[in-house]
Amino acid sequence: MIDPSLTTPFLVASAVPVDAPHRSGTLEAARALLASQPALTEHSVYAAAVTGNAPLVRQWLQHDPTLATTHGGPHHWDPLTWCCFSRWLRDEPSRHAEFVEVARVLLEAGAPANTGFMDHTHGETPQRESALYGAAGVAFCAPLTALLLAHGADPNDEEVPYHAAEQYAHDVVAALLAAPVPLTRDSLATMLLRAADWHDDTGVALLLQHGVLPDHPGRWPHSPFVQAVRRDNEARIVERMLEAGADPQRRFGEVTALELAAWHGRTDLLQRFAERGVPLPDEGLAAVAVDVTLGDAHAARARLSRDTMVREAFLDRTAAFACRAAGNGMLAPLGVLLQWLPTVDARWAEGDGYWDIAPHSTPLHVAAWRAQHAVVRLLIEAGADVHTRDGRGRTPLQRAVAACVDSYWTDRRQPESVRALLEAGASAEGIALPTGYDAIDALLARRTSRTG
Template sequence: MPTLDMPERPHLDRFRRQARALQRAVRAGDPESLARLARHHPGGVPDVAGGLRLSAAQLVVAREYGFASWPRLTRYLETVAEHGWATRLGATPATGPAAEFCRLACLTYSREDGPARWAQARRLLARQPDLTRADIWAAAAAARPDDVGRLLDERPRSAAERGGPFHWRPLFYLVYSRFDPDVPAERVLAVARQLLDAGADPGEGYLFDALPSPFTLLTGVFGHGELGRQRQPRHPHWLALGRLLLDAGADPNDAQTLYNRMFEPDDTHLELLFAYGLGTGDGGPWKRRIGELSTPAEMLRVQLRWAVEHRMPARVRLLVEHGVDFRSPFEGDGPAWSPGDGRTPVELAQLAGDTAIAGYLFAQGAAPPVPDPVRELIAAAFRADRAALDRVRAEHPGAVAEARRSRPGLIVWAAAQAPAETVTLLAGLGFDVNAYGRGDAPVEEPWQTALHHSAADGDVELTRRLLDLGADPDLRDRRFDATPLDWARHAHQPATAALLEPVTTPPPSGAPSTDPTTGDV
């Protein structure tokens, strides 16, 4: 698993300098550099560190960024150079009306996305309807087959040329365009066919700020993401357009689509992708370009974990019916929210207090997990089952202390996923109501408190209960430095904001509040 984040605009020279600096530091006996070598080099620290070869330092640097070797890192950088997408371009006004229309019309997967931006694109096109006549990227974004056909006749190879404000090819602008939710399907599909017939690649994609998961045409078709369906909606003709691209050869094993669509229980994207072979094959052209990408089977195991932990029984059933492994424990590297912690799917269902999903997995043949008092204690709390909780405590007096030690931020996850009574039970067991954790996944990362989550969710009952239990309304989250009141205001939750305003210490005179999710003031 990488320990360093890839820079937004990586260049091989930067990594060469890092490797040479590490080599010099190790030769000089620098303790931190020696520790890096011990952690990432298979041979550890040599007896004579003063003779460390540059190739050894290069291997350490490559592994710190998540690559098995220096050659794999250099191949990845070559892929980024060819397929990179700098998202900062979405916030920078473009030169000329055609480019500016493209910039405003398309999803950028940045905080710039949203209906207000697309309304600007509509107004611009209404003022200058001819801006698509000489620009194939704008003509594609506007889904104008007459202009696209004429421009292809004049310059057939333009179907495969990068251009416009994001340096995408025309088909990408068509698929990522959201400026007109009422655009006729026949226009969209006509332009897609024109471009595919002229040589456009149905597997086209770009690496978002040099991150390894490609945003493909299918990613744009299915839409959604961390900003939700309002600001990052799927294409209005996603089903027909998705089928057209899949029929043309797009690989259904699209990791970014799976991620973007996993937050809500709608499974229509999975149903379509399974019909075209999701979970089979070698991972397609992107896996061949970037060997570190997950295999199709690994992608779906991550989806299964998320579905189990977030109480999505229909998705669990769909994944199991399509052969996803539900018996084996989760092992190996994975995202922070999907760790290889050795637990099986049925254990995770029990931990979440979800007897329905656990029962389904047992019925399909999942093996009962080995008894674990801590798991049983947490499961009872998440079911709000006081009798079972008391039984576990009586039979295993040390279970509560071990649960608090291993899951100090559990109350945050409970605030997000369990009944309000579970929060009360955990507080009664000595879990810190002001602990930091994550509300989106049951992992121990100190992001925010339970009060932050209830405030943003608009849950008045839970917010009041947390305050009664001693939650501190002045605590700031660790990512955006914002209070629960800031979170309530940002999420447009007037009820919880009204509850928090009288008990939150106002900022110093003249100091603005912080905007969660951006860190802006």
């Protein structure tokens, strides 16, 4: 006997959240309810669909074929929407084949591939969430994505291209690129831009091989190529886009990729642009940024001495400039900027939310967090304060430890920055052991034993 009071909570717990990010939450509540009432999956076609039970879905449709298109349950979704926005589908990839079979049964019974629901949590304008988005951009299930596309699902909404390029789901991207309903130029631009957001070299290569244009902005204010530079992508990703025809001098609003590269201290990118014959700015503020990034202190000083307005504008940007260069591990621009900064601990007022760099961070905070070990040593040698805190109260040592245990840039997870900061007298206060990184735990333990 099913407790009817549990059916609604079970469906809600089994679906992705509709009032929070769809990737948030766990199956803990759904599993607990199912453990207490195993028959909950049998209560309705919606419960069968959301839990990936194809035999039960068939039984319900044999009893009433109209259920394939009937909306119900607490969210008033049809069964295919319950299937594609299932938290079980999202969190148990080993069961993807079961959900593909549920979707196949429903589609063959007449369920529309372009079904979905209206999300009213995004302000005054409701946003449509398609079943394809659930499959491709929430669960990242390539077989389910391909099945929906084969039945005519349209990938050209705002959600599918934006989210499907996340999480390095290259099989999902490949399925979308092969869709019978082709992706538009704007959708492709969104996917390439998002691949740049994720620093996804393989994804970028896959999209460029398909013919996606790196200079086409689509519905965005700038191009995927500009985004790759804005997000400090690795030089090989930028190089791929250059080979695909990207123009470093093409202006989007007030910005070009070339100027961004200069202000981010990307010596490596400016050198590549120059090798390709791209003219570098030779006047104004952009030319000063280029000189600094190429490490030419003499040329920068000469330009600044000739133009008071340019000099003032440059000095206003030195803190952010130094922090961006520090985050990119670029020693040449930092060597020049240290001559102009009012202090080596100059504060980046805004910070950068994309990189989780708090307002009022110093170059040392940024270098420690982004695991730029040579820059950390340079800044310490230049007298940087190893005890200072950023706008969220975090020390450079705390950021260096976090970089090794809680960052995406796993290829740079080494204890060098932690060692350098401890040797410079940094306090380990606020860092709990174990951190999850044995070499760092050993360094911190020795520091604690000496000061304890």
